Amino acid sequence: MSAPRIPGPSSANRTIASLLLLMLAAALCAGCSHPRDEAAPSTTKLGERMSPGPYGQIARGRYLVRAGDCAACHTAQNGAPFAGGRAVPTPFGTIYSSNITPDPDTGIGRWNDADFYRAMHEGIDRLGHHLYPAFPYPWYTRVSRDDVLAIKAYLDTLAPVRQANKSNDLPWPLDIRGDMAVWNGLFFDPGTYHSDPKRSAQWNRGAYLVEGLGHCGACHSAKNFAGASDRDHPFTGGFAEHAYAPSLAGGARDGLGNWSEQDIVQYLGTGRNSRTAAAGPMAEVVQESTQYLSKEDRQAIAVYLKSLPTPSDDTVATVDKDTLSRGAALYVDNCEGCHLKQGQGELGGFPPLRQNSAVQAKSADTLIGVILDGARIPATAGEPTGLAMQGFADHLSDAQIADLTTYIRNAWGNHAEAVDADHVQDLRETLRKSPSG
Numbered sequence: 001m002s003a004p005r006i007p008g009p010s011s012a013n014r015t016i017a018s019l020l021l022l023m024l025a026a027a028l029c030a031g032c033s034h035p036r037d038e039a040a041p042s043t044t045k046l047g048e049r050m051s052p053g054p055y056g057q058i059a060r061g062r063y064l065v066r067a068g069d070c071a072a073c074h075t076a077q078n079g080a081p082f083a084g085g086r087a088v089p090t091p092f093g094t095i096y097s098s099n100i101t102p103d104p105d106t107g108i109g110r111w112n113d114a115d116f117y118r119a120m121h122e123g124i125d126r127l128g129h130h131l132y133p134a135f136p137y138p139w140y141t142r143v144s145r146d147d148v149l150a151i152k153a154y155l156d157t158l159a160p161v162r163q164a165n166k167s168n169d170l171p172w173p174l175d176i177r178g179d180m181a182v183w184n185g186l187f188f189d190p191g192t193y194h195s196d197p198k199r200s201a202q203w204n205r206g207a208y209l210v211e212g213l214g215h216c217g218a219c220h221s222a223k224n225f226a227g228a229s230d231r232d233h234p235f236t237g238g239f240a241e242h243a244y245a246p247s248l249a250g251g252a253r254d255g256l257g258n259w260s261e262q263d264i265v266q267y268l269g270t271g272r273n274s275r276t277a278a279a280g281p282m283a284e285v286v287q288e289s290t291q292y293l294s295k296e297d298r299q300a301i302a303v304y305l306k307s308l309p310t311p312s313d314d315t316v317a318t319v320d321k322d323t324l325s326r327g328a329a330l331y332v333d334n335c336e337g338c339h340l341k342q343g344q345g346e347l348g349g350f351p352p353l354r355q356n357s358a359v360q361a362k363s364a365d366t367l368i369g370v371i372l373d374g375a376r377i378p379a380t381a382g383e384p385t386g387l388a389m390q391g392f393a394d395h396l397s398d399a400q401i402a403d404l405t406t407y408i409r410n411a412w413g414n415h416a417e418a419v420d421a422d423h424v425q426d427l428r429e430t431l432r433k434s435p436s437g
């Protein structure tokens, strides 16, 4: 819906600084998330105006703040909610989220509605400086003015927290905010969501949430060399920090082709269903954001996701027998106790690994991360106890994890690219150094 603009010859002719800057963005655009906060219902249809009066607007703003997962990024570990300071690590340096409580000096207390709308809509702060797309304004730009102002009305009710913003830890020339104008010129397509009149109200509501506040594509879409999401092939899978967010498109093997709408509704509400359990960054998205969406909104998202096109299935090379038999033996020793002999798992307990789309994703990084560091099913209001799996980083070597991963991706009818030990070693190193999962 939003093809990147074609760069003109004048804008292409820039210095190395802008090129580096574009590369910087590669890391910045990855979404991030982190724990915090409790419940709230209430919803409106796209375009429907909320009942007038401040209370209605504030309640709606609170709901929308959850839908946008604002607290996750704007709360540092053990920090005051919304006071910022959460490190967003990138290969080029660290970006810190801002204080968005209403403190006049260190937060957004002096921002008026127009300032706030411009930040959400154009990625420009109150003083006119460009913000980095680590703040997902390329998605939030789709959000209606009404909804943005409701978000502001809710944020205005928070207790002001006096906490100065940390300056970003970026090397020159990447620290020059003005250069983001180049990035925006090339890749940013501002504009609120336009309903498609040929589609149902429910479909449009789903599209509005997924393309806008949900910024699902920040993780689930491939990114170009400059970190801009590929909007021509959206939701076909992409990297999310050190994990991989699988395709949400219609592929039967590694997409949502075999998922029913109900499967999606249940997954977004509880982080689990009969096919899988949310791990890594998605566990946090469910815990902090999607579990609070109303059933109608989760249903609308499901309707929209199920309408995404089915990409052609990539050809995958077959894996050699020795690797598979080594992997099978490791599976029996370490995994079978919970995930069972045929990888079928146990309904309501351990997720199946057989016919699991995430297990067969284009990249095995989430799977490898789970084996190294373990995972916990998000605890939600619907399913309060999150079962956990322990990590095997101390028990299995890189080569063993490679064999095991390759086996799981090719056992019981699964089929996906093999994994090599060097790749496991790299990821192990990265995860060890990363400040958060």
Ligand code: HEC
Pocket: 030, 031, 032, 033, 064, 065, 068, 069, 070, 071, 072, 073, 074, 088, 095, 096, 097, 098, 099, 100, 107, 108, 116, 119, 120, 125, 126, 130, 131, 132, 133, 134, 135, 136, 140, 151, 168, 213
């Ligand atoms: C993926 C992480 C992430 C999410 C989700 C996120 N933000 Fe941010 N936000 C950031 C980062 C990082 C910055 C700082 C960007 C910079 O320094 O250029 C920021 C900056 C901002 C700013 C500018 C503040 C200032 O003082 O300049 C506002 C306003 C803001 N965010 C509001 C929100 C709202 C509202 C939401 C939820 C709808 C939200 N953010 C969700 C990461 C995030």
Ligand code: HEC
Pocket: 031, 032, 033, 209, 210, 214, 215, 216, 217, 218, 219, 220, 240, 243, 244, 245, 246, 247, 248, 254, 255, 256, 264, 267, 276, 277, 278, 279, 280, 281, 282, 283, 285, 290, 301, 356, 357, 358, 359, 366, 367
């Ligand atoms: C911070 C990055 C991030 C964001 C934002 C995000 N996801 Fe995810 N998502 C992931 C990762 C990583 C996984 C893989 C989890 C796993 O393998 O258990 C995932 C898995 C999923 C799955 C299961 C796919 C499968 O094949 O098992 C669905 C469905 C999903 N996400 C929907 C969404 C929707 C809808 C949104 C927006 C409302 C969203 N995600 C936003 C990172 C993200």
Ligand code: HEC
Pocket: 275, 276, 277, 278, 279, 280, 283, 331, 334, 335, 336, 337, 338, 339, 349, 350, 351, 352, 353, 356, 358, 359, 367, 370, 371, 375, 376, 377, 378, 387, 388, 389, 390, 392, 404, 408
């Ligand atoms: C003690 C029981 C237990 C053992 C042993 C165990 N797991 Fe798990 N596993 C779980 C639970 C519980 C989850 C759900 C956590 C989540 O994904 O949020 C899980 C999740 C997973 C996932 C993510 C599934 C998805 O849909 O995203 C993978 C992959 C996985 N395990 C592989 C393995 C492998 C490989 C082994 C052996 C090295 C193993 N598990 C051993 C309990 C176990």
